[in-house]
Amino acid sequence: MKQFGNVYLIAGISIIGGGLFGFDISSMSAIIAGKSYLCYFNQGDVPCTGPEANVQGGITASMAGGSWLASLFSGILSDRFGRKKAIMTGAVIWVIGCIIVSAAQDIPMLIVGRVINGFCVGICSAQVPVYISEVAPPTKRGRLVGAQQWAITWGIMIMFYISYGCSFISGPAAFRIPWALQMIPAIILFVGMIFLPESPRWLASKDRWEECEQVLVLTHGHGDPNSPWVAREFQEIKEWLDVERQSKAISYFTLFTPRYINRTHIGLFTQIWSQLTGMNVMMYYITYVFTMAGLTGNNLLVSSSIQYVINVVMTIPALIWIDRIGRRPTLLVGSSLMATWLIINAALLGGLGKRVPNGVDGIKEAKIQVTGPASKAVIACSYLFVASYAPTWGPVSWIYPPELFPNQLRGKAVAFTTSGNWAFNFALGYFVPPAFETITWKTYIVFAVFCVAMTVHVYFMFPETAGKPLEEVTEMFEDPNGIKWIGTPAWRTKNYYSTAIRMEHGEGIEKKLSHDYSPERNETVQPEKMA
Structure with missing residues (x-):
């Protein structure tokens, strides 16, 4: 069977696995405020008020719970059967989950279907970055792996507008149709993967x-x-x-040995911090935020959809320049900007907001309301927050972890680090509705503190990996003098994109691309000085 070797085509098909996660996000964010959903899954004494806040959090978080479990096992599946087959397995699981979700008769059935959907997302979110990073050349690796985040943003936007269009349908069809349509991209993913090569590594x-x-x-x-x-x-x-x-047998325990513990902690926190930015607030529960800003009905849904367009458009700069700029500067700028917008929103809601005990328009999670210029400012800062996340932590959280680990450990390592993403995705999906209901505007302060903490952490602990072949990244973490977990200080590592470009064109192919050490001076010698 003919196989296609264009790395952009390979990435374009495989990242559909990321798009499935995006479909799930907006299928919930657009539907949970719809009358059909609120009436059908109503739990309270008051008609059409929907599930209780903690139950809604559980419904939303159930997908992440399934993703956490599956992401851990995805490393074993991927290492044994191959990256391709793991992704194709995920596509089949997604179709099964969509059938159950779209046919859900009650909340337990809905949760079961979303857990099964989560199995697919856990597998694909962990193994698609591994697959692409092992196929892509160093100078294109960042943009190709980062394209997974772009696929997520496209999935969010497309599904939101499908859900918005279906919201005009009366009855349960308003949410059954969009949930059923989610299986189409999974079918495309399964068929497309047949024509792609397996990972050479x-x-x-x-x-x-x-x-x-x-x-x-x-x-x-x-x-x-x-x-x-x-x-x-x-x-x-x-x-x-x-x-x-020549080393010992590879298992998950290997990640916690002195040789790898530093890399494991960096990869894990890359995924954890990407969740603790507060992006979940903007994606899953943006309708709650904009309700507090005074938007209702169609204005609420249309205004919410603008952030999805921003998310798609603002991811493009990362795909173009992420390899040139590097991972560290991108993460540092992103977390600093997000902390700024979160603090401003907290100040606006806390200082100018009016408390509404029963919730704005009956939405229990929206107990603060601002009007006038403050309302516009909350909406603007929400958009700016998304515009800051989209080209920074969004794509880099997928690009960075696969670059940190050697070939035999990469599948399990990325599976483990991605499980951190889903564990915190689950926790935050469950936490945010009750948080809005109880601590209201202080929810923003919590995430702002996390953004400040991650800025400090990245500066001191996250080395630059851009432009380096995967086999050579290890040298940054392993001191030649034998101290295996220290290596090069993160703030001294450099981006070797320009050197990699020359080598891909056959210039200086005999030279070593990665940095080397001068034992006498105990300092890094850059490749340009190694002629």
Whole structure:
């Protein structure tokens, strides 16, 4: 069967797995404020008020709960059967979940379906970045892996407008139709993956060297078996795999050994911090926020949808420049800006907001309301928050973890770090509705503090990985003098994008791309100085 080697096509198909997560986000955010949903799943004595706040949090968080569990097992599935088959398995699971969700007769059935959907999202969110990072060349790796976040934003926006259109349908069809339509991209993902190659690094780990070389020729050599870049990549994979196999057996416990614990903590916190930015507030529960800003009815849904458009558009700069700019500056700027908008929103709601004991328009989670210029400012800061997250923590949280680990450990490592994303996604999905109901505007302060903390953490602990082949990132973490968990201080690491560009064009192919050390001076020597 013919396989396609264009790395942009490979990424374009595989990131549909990320788009499924986006579909789920907005299918909930657009539907939970709809009359059909509120009436059908009503729990209170008052008709059409929907589930209780903690139950709604549980419904929303159930998908993340399934994702957490599946992301942990996805590493084992991916390492045993391959990256492709793991992603295709996720697509099949998604279709099953969508059938159950769209046919849900009550809240328990809805939760079961969303947990099954979560199994798919857990597998795909963990293994799609691994697959793309192992196929992509260093100079394109950031934008291609980051495209998963772009797919998520497209999924959010498309599904929101589908749900908005269906909101004019009367009865349960208003939410059953959009939930059923979610299975279409999963079918496209399954069929598309059939025509894509397997990860060359996974093939190498199974000693399928001929297939590994063929994939490198197809994807990196543009069909030229004599490409010097392919020869270098193939040799480097071979050398590093030999080194890795001399170590002890690879398992999840390996992540916590002195050699890897630093990388594990960085990868895990990349995913945890991406959730603690507060983006969940803006995605899942934006209708609550804008209700507090005085918007109702169609104005509420249309204004909420603008942030999804912003999310799509503002992710594009990251796809274009993330490899040139690097990971560290992107994360630092993003967290600083988000902290600013969160603090302003807290000040506006806390200082100028009027308390509404029974909730604005009967929505229990919206117990503060602002009007006039303050209302416009809350909406503006919400948009600016999304515009700050979209090109920074959104894509980098998927790009960064797969770059930190060696080949044999990457599948399990990214599965574990992604499980941190889903554990906190679950916790926050459950936490936010009761938080809005009880501590109201102080919810923003909580997330602002997290954004300040992550800025400090990134500066001191997160090294730069842009432009480095995956096999050479290890050298930043392993001091040649034998102190395995220290390596190069994060703030001294550099972006080697320009050097990688020259090497991909055959210039200086014999030179070592990654940094080296001068033992006498105990400092980093940049590749440009290694002629």
